[in-house]
Amino acid sequence: MVDKIHVKTTINGLPQEFLVDPFMSLLETLRDVLNLTGTKEGCNDGNCGACTVVLDGRIVDSCCVLGAEIEGKTVETIEGMAGPDGLHPLQQAFLEEAALQCGICTPGFLVSAKALLEREPEADEHRIRYWLAGNLCRCTGYDKIIKAVQKVQA
Amino acid sequence: MARVFIPFALRKLTDGVTEVRVSGGTLREVIDNLEEMYPGTKERIVENDAIKSGLAAVVGEQPTREGLRTKVGEDIEVHFIPHIAGGRAVARCGSGLGR
Amino acid sequence: MVSTQEYKVIGTRPIRHDGLDKVTGRAVYGADIKLPGMLYGDVLRSPHAHARIKSVDTSGAEAMDGVIAVMTSADMPEAGDKIVDLGEGEINLKYASNHIIASGKVNFKGHPVAAVAATSTNIAREAVRAIKVEYEVLPSAITVDEALADGAPIICEEMVGDDLGEEVKNTNMASHFRHEFGDLEKGFSEATTIVEHRYDLAMVHQGYIEPQNATAVWNEEGRIKVWVSTQGSFSTRTQIAGVLQIDESRINVVPLEIGGGFGGKIPIYLEPLAAILSKKSGGKPVRILMDRTDVFDATGPTPGGWVNVKMGVNDEGIITAAESDIRFDAGGFPGSPVGAAAMCVFSCYDIANTRIDGYDIIVNKPKTAAYRAPGSTHVAFATESVVDEICEKIGMDVVEFRLKNASKEGSRRADGPIFPLIGNVETLEASQASPHWQSELVRDGGNGKLRGRGIANGYWFNIGFKSSVNLSVNTDGTVMLVEGSTDIGGTRVSIAMQAAEVLGIPAEDVRPTVVDTDSVGYTDVTGGSRTCYATGYAAYNAAKSLITKLTTRAASIWDLSEDQIEFSEGKFASKSDPELSMTFKELASQLNDTGGPVNSTGAVDLENAGGSFATHIVDLEIDPETGKTDVVRYTTVQDVGTAIHPSYVEGQMQGGAVQGIGWALNEEYFMSDEGAMENASFLDYRMPTSLDLPEIETILVEVPNPVHPYGVRGVGETPIVPPVAAIANAIYDALGIRLRSAPMNPGRILVALKEKNG
Incomplete structure (x- = not known):
């Protein structure tokens, strides 16, 4: 076995320090080392987006990043989306618009949609669909997800 | 008398008859009376005192939930339908109307 | 009312x-659970679709540091040839046991052969690789036609098939049944127009985003506790009890949140393996997770196969006779939804003379499971395409024809029983009046693209x-x-x-x-x-x-x-x-x-909920240069009984429609000749994304179910039934080509265009 790597990082605004196997993905690191299980595994090869997180301001599939790579960086996950003041407007809109059924893809969609609205608050429907195309949902047909994002824009 | 529809696989036991009037107040009695009329039919429908697995008994419009105890009214339709299971239709060694 | x-x-x-x-x-889903002292399991799966297992040597795995337990089929109790009722269907325990872990033979690629529990996921993975299996590779049968051909390799060698009530040995045909009502020959002799075609469909997967998982403890008292993602905790309990041969009352199944299922999370896969590994490791909790490839290779998709439909109509546009031959691949063990398909094939119509033959056929592919109205999408593809062709031949409006022949309360379904109060006519009428159907289709999509509109019906019994x-x-x-x-x-x-x-x-x-x-x-x-x-x-x-x-x-x-x-x-x-x-x-x-x-x-x-009917309308835009099809407008109309929570009813209609769109246009198990799925990832198994789709419009028709206090009918499954047929009909409308094989992907469209244009 190879030695574990020592990592210092910031996750959801909080400093974190941990040891991680060099082969462990950021997804495994979040879920198994840090117990942040809100980030989900759907495919483990960068095609479903259930594990989407924000790494230094960019959305990434955390299954395609190594845990050791976040040394000195900042990571935002679904667990950091709601604050003491309550839900993020997207979370509220997903509830009101019934934009989830089973809910397994929901964290990834929320993280992606939040990043979209921060960059392109005026995105039209086509642009929203384009931006969210990296996140697979098998339950909803996407219709209510798109409408929830548009509700927050309105 | 119930209107019993003979499943295709049993029609060789009924000389090709597809529908018969059978008396009986319960499904059990109807099946027993059918056996009197057409020997060999019962063992194709009943196993261990229950409707065979892989087979659904319809009394009226819907598959019965009370098995052989189901009350059978006058003029009511009775069907025995193979492989009706919703989604996991069974097939196995000698299933349904076979043995 | x-x-x-x-x-x-x-x-x-x-x-x-x-x-x-x-x-x-x-929310805690199956893979999120972590218990004190938990071990991590992994499964060794067959690389071959059909092979005899000559030997399994687990010594290499057992010798590794951190490996706590190793198991093979030798650790499973001998399961009898017993049928267990799961509520929605039944299983044969012998096959269920052999399916969970191969005994003597592997019947599909991905079939489990051994399993290990270790102190980390990584060690478990390495240990699985250290197990040596000697296989005698056998020829495989991948399609229903291959499996029924003379000289086909026999997959379940001890199985006795049922051919219209007669026993058959040495066969891959687990079952052949028939429904016959009226006088078919007379019915066809009364017809002035007869259309008959065969429709082929590839195997497709439910594609739930959460892979299967199971965590189990088998304690010293002989009690088992299982944490799992399942559609039925009690059905899981029954299956585990049957396979492990212990009393149901000694098993507690804890259902965690479930990340999609669509029928695919009714069968058990990992639970008995985790339980036996737990027992062998002295009662430690053991968690096993599948990865996406495992899900594609080894969990139940819905069958591929083919459906032949022959239908005759008279001069008044009344259907006088209809006949169908339905052949489904069950996968590596018997049990496809062909029975349900036979219930649905002609259910949208009132037809006096019918004959339906259904075949359940074993092939060297993963054992199929339910997938949303299982079997009904297949048969709707055939029936609704044939209806479209008949309408063109006799010059009748496609909705008028459907209304004229629509099944209604008192109509006899082609498998026997008469319909209770149903909303087929109401659904068709609402489709006819819908803004989508009433709108004019602009046929020129610009840049050489062509547009077409299609409509199709569907039924599920609920x-x-x-x-x-x-x-x-x-x-x-x-x-x-x-x-x-x-x-x-x-x-x-x-x-x-x-x-x-x-x-x-x-x-x-x-x-x-x-x-x-x-x-x-x-x-x-x-x-x-x-x-x-x-x-x-x-x-x-x-x-x-x-x-x-x-x-x-x-x-x-x-x-x-x-x-x-x-x-x-x-x-x-x-x-x-x-x-x-x-x-x-x-x-x-x-x-x-x-x-x-x-x-x-x-x-x-x-008793059953009375059934739900749906009509879907689709506008497509096709690029004849590339064969790419875009859905530009889509409307689902469905009799939902009473919509308890309309948002979630709409969601079911939209989600089902989109799964059907994927089935129609892209999705398929792409099999090698040796029986390996060659596209076992979400990159290559292409499910619809948000960018592939327009808004999915919904029209809720409410014909309350008289046997429920609030009129509920059930809504979740019917929405996947019409899309494949509706899209096939729209492709014909756009291009004048009839595709009779799904998926109707760009390659198939280009080939068909080339044949048409020479």
Whole structure:
């Protein structure tokens, strides 16, 4: 076995320090080392987006990043989306618009949609669909997800 | 008398008859009376005192939930339908109307 | 009829009770569980689709540091040839056991051969690689035609097939049955137009985003506890009990949140392996997770195969006869949904003379499982395409033809029984009147692209079966609802709403919880579109019982007899004294001084829900240069009975339609000649993304189900039935080519265009 790597990082605004196997993905690191299980595994090869997180301001599939790579960086996950003041407007809109059924893809969609609205608050429907195309949902047909994002824009 | 529809696989036991009037107040009695009329039919429908697995008994419009105890009214339709299971239709060694 | 009834809660759109946990990442799904001392399991799977196992040497794995337990089929109890009823269907335990871990032979690629438990995922993975298996590779049969050909390799060698009631040996045909009504030959002789074609479909997967998982403890007392993502905790319990041959009462199944299923999370896969590894490791919890490739290779997709339909009509446009031959691949063990397909193939029509042959055929592919209205999409592709061709030949409007021949209350379904009250005609009429159908199609899509419109019908019967619900009143006037139905897409709220309607309180005041099998009465699977119908009925019964008990309390407070009190609009009131009135909440606050807690239960075992019909309308835009098809407009119209929570009804309609769109245009198991799925990832198994789709419009038709107190019919499955056929009809409308093979991907469209244009 190879030695574990020592990592210092910031996750959801909080400093974190941990040891991680060099082969462990950021997804495994979040879920198994840090117990942040809100980030989900759907495919483990960068095609479903259930594990989407924000790494230094960019959305990434955390299954395609190594845990050791976040040394000195900042990571935002679904667990950091709601604050003491309550839900993020997207979370509220997903509830009101019934934009989830089973809910397994929901964290990834929320993280992606939040990043979209921060960059392109005026995105039209086509642009929203384009931006969210990296996140697979098998339950909803996407219709209510798109409408929830548009509700927050309105 | 119930209107019993003979499943295709049993029609060789009924000389090709597809529908018969059978008396009986319960499904059990109807099946027993059918056996009197057409020997060999019962063992194709009943196993261990229950409707065979892989087979659904319809009394009226819907598959019965009370098995052989189901009350059978006058003029009511009775069907025995193979492989009706919703989604996991069974097939196995000698299933349904076979043995 | 309940259609005119005024409801306070039903038909509103409250926020689901479990929503907060699901938008914050707090909800615990199967893979999220971590128990003290937990071990990590992994499974060795066959690289061959068909092979005899000559030997398995696990010594290399056992010798590794960190490996705690290793198992093979030798650790499984000998399962008898016994059929077990799972509520929605049955399983043969011998095949179920051999399916979970191969005994002597592997029947499909990905078939488990051995499993290990270790102190880390990584060690478990390495240990699996250290197990040596010697295989004698056998020829494989991949399609139904290959499996039935002379000299085909026999996959389940001991199986006795059933050919119209006769036993057959040495066959891959597990079953052949027939439904026959009327006089087919006479019917066809009366026809002036006859169309007959065969329609082929590739195997496709449910594609739920959450892979299968299981965590188990088998303790020293011989009790098993399993944490799992399942559509049916009780059905899981039954299957585990059968395969491991222990009493159901010694197994507790804890259903965690479930990340999609669509029928695919009814069978068990990992649970007995985790349990045996736990036992072998001295009662430590063992967790096994599948990865996406495992899910594609080794969990149940829906069958591929073919459907032949022959239909004849007379000069008046009346269908005089119809015949179908349906052949489904069951996968590596018997049991495809061909029976259900036979129920559905002609169900949208009232036809006097019919014959249907169904074949269940074993092939060297993963064992199929249910997938949303299993079998009905396949047959709708055939029937609805043939209907479209007939309409063109006789020059009749496609909706008028369907209306003229539509099945309705009293029509005989082609498998025998007559229809109860159904909403087929109402659905067709609503489609005809819809803005989409009434709009003019602009045929030129620009840049050489061509547009076409298609329409198709679909039917699913919707099951009933067993459900249990417990209610208890809190003194603040809220009610706790405990249910056994796992919540796959918002059923907690729709069950709670039905209880709230009875109790006259807001949906938010009923708190629903899904509990383990030790904590609630037997409940069948979340499947067959039964949950809102049957578990909703159980909640209704429990709530009625609660009102009876609370009436007794009110009687005691007012010193009246129960029959002097009535409950309506959420208030208990004296029939004679208008001064005596209490809301549900006011009465609840007095429970502690009137005898303590008030609880109730509801339990049902229901007949089928009467069936639901849908009509889908689609506009496509096709690029003849590339063969790429875009869906530019899509409308789903469905008889939903009564929509309890319209948002989640719409969601079912939209989600089902989109799965059907993927099935029609892209998705398929792309098999090598050796029986390996060559596209076992979400990159290559291409499911629709948000960018591939337009808005999915929904039109809810409500023909309340007379056998449910609120008219619920079940809605979840029918939406996947029409899309493949509707898209095939739209492709014909756009290009003038009939595609009779799904998926209708760009390659197939280009080949067909080339054939047409020379």
